[in-house]
Amino acid sequence: xxxxxxxxxxxxxxxxxxxxxxxxxxxxxxxxxxxxxxxxxxxxxxxxxxxxxxxxxxxxxxxxxxxxxxxxxxxxxxxxxxxxxxxxxxxxxxxxxxxxxxxxxxxxxxxxxxxxxxxxxxxxxxxxxxxxxxxxxxxxxxxxxxxxxxxxxxxxxxxxx
Amino acid sequence: xxxxxxxxxxxxxxxxxxxxxxxxxxxxxxxxxxxxxxxxxxxxxxxxxxxxxxxxxxxxxxxxxxxxxxxxxxxxxxxxxxxxxxxxxxxxxxxxxxxxxxxxxxxxxxxxxxxxxxxxxxxxxxxxxxxxxxxxxxxxxxxxxxxxxxxxxxxxxxxxxxxxxxxxxxxxxxxxxxxxxxxxxxxxxxxxxxxxxxxxxxxxxxxxxxxxxxxxxxxx
Numbered sequence: 266x267x268x269x270x271x272x273x274x275x276x277x278x279x280x281x282x283x284x285x286x287x288x289x290x291x292x293x294x295x296x297x298x299x300x301x302x303x304x305x306x307x308x309x310x311x312x313x314x315x316x317x318x319x320x321x322x323x324x325x326x327x328x329x330x331x332x333x334x335x336x337x338x339x340x341x342x343x344x345x346x347x348x349x350x351x352x353x354x355x356x357x358x359x360x361x362x363x364x365x366x367x368x369x370x371x372x373x374x375x376x377x378x379x380x381x382x383x384x385x386x387x388x389x390x391x392x393x394x395x396x397x398x399x400x401x402x403x404x405x406x407x408x409x410x411x412x413x414x415x416x417x418x419x420x421x422x423x424x425x426x
Numbered sequence: 427x428x429x430x431x432x433x434x435x436x437x438x439x440x441x442x443x444x445x446x447x448x449x450x451x452x453x454x455x456x457x458x459x460x461x462x463x464x465x466x467x468x469x470x471x472x473x474x475x476x477x478x479x480x481x482x483x484x485x486x487x488x489x490x491x492x493x494x495x496x497x498x499x500x501x502x503x504x505x506x507x508x509x510x511x512x513x514x515x516x517x518x519x520x521x522x523x524x525x526x527x528x529x530x531x532x533x534x535x536x537x538x539x540x541x542x543x544x545x546x547x548x549x550x551x552x553x554x555x556x557x558x559x560x561x562x563x564x565x566x567x568x569x570x571x572x573x574x575x576x577x578x579x580x581x582x583x584x585x586x587x588x589x590x591x592x593x594x595x596x597x598x599x600x601x602x603x604x605x606x607x608x609x610x611x612x613x614x615x616x617x618x619x620x621x622x623x624x625x626x627x628x629x630x631x632x633x634x635x636x637x638x639x640x641x642x643x644x645x646x
Contacts, residue, residue, distance in 0.1 A: 299499075305637070308636065312499045312502075313503055372528070373525060387528075392565070
């Protein structure tokens with residue numbers, strides 16, 4: 266497992282890509298979920314009772330930063346199919362969308378724009394925010410393990426091919 | 427002459443009856459309701475009664491929804507320190523304006539708070555709603571039956587409260603408040619305007635006490 270990680274992230278481009286994905290996802294989700302505020306001052310805080318949500322956001326960001334570059338590596342270097350990539354993207358998107366809580370910084374704007382459909386969707390995302398995030402982590406974890414297994418198998422044959 | 431007398435008599439009786447019927451409703455409607463009340467550019471006429479000293483130099487206008495989780499977070503994590511340091515000391519006061527948009531129970535809960543205001547129990551009822559908020563929007567915790575149960579637990583006159591809530595007499599009031607939020611570009615709940623002697627500042631979200639302290643101290 267560590268050899269697959271080492272294989273991908275020993276390449277500086279993939280390491281930078283991973284850091285960029287992690288930073289953008291983490292900061293974006295923390296802003297959406299009101300752990301970070303940019304106005305009138307840049308400030309971060311973890312309100313009491315929301316610690317678990319914070320841990321889930323960090324986990325989704327970290328897993329996305331791990332899984333997406335590994336799959337891009339598979340496609341670019343090993344010229345493999347894009348099938349596993351979709352699992353990573355799917356998991357990342359689900360995890361990110363769960364942060365679009367209806368009473369967050371954009372909730373009223375979303376509902377005003379999309380009407381009852383927006384209200385139903387955001388209410389669903391709010392009610393099931395934690396389970397959706399756990400499902401996203403599950404998808405990303407499964408994608409990670411299948412990617413690592415693929416890399417091990419595929420890389421074994423690369424030097425001889 | 428007799429005919430005129432009868433007509434005048436009927437009119438007088440009708441007027442007296444009309445005044446008698448409308449008196450209880452109109453007197454309760456006007457409790458804490460100053461139709462001309464504004465804070466900065468915001469009309470708070472249809473908002474909550476003022477929490478704290480009405481003469482305080484700074485007013486915090488909160489736009490909120492009783493089903494909003496972030497409002498719950500703000501209520502429990504930030505508001506207590508603001509109440510202690512600014513409202514109880516007379517440095518600031520607070521007005522709650524309903525941005526009831528999250529679900530079908532949101533406007534009903536907001537209306538219920540004004541039914542409690544009729545019995546001068548607005549803030550007690552407001553606090554109860556945020557104390558007993560549950561995680562699911564429209565999950566039943568703020569439906570009509572539960573709202574009546576909250577009122578009963580506070581010892582409100584249930585005949586008055588039930589007739590008020592069932593008649594939806596404050597539905598227009600809630601719509602007016604939501605329009606105020608829309609007019610002032612509030613994008614989510616909770617949303618705040620800190621209105622001081624020299625202007626107003628908008629704060630979005632359940633920001634921590636440190637941010638409010640900084641803004642309030644600058645305005646003082």
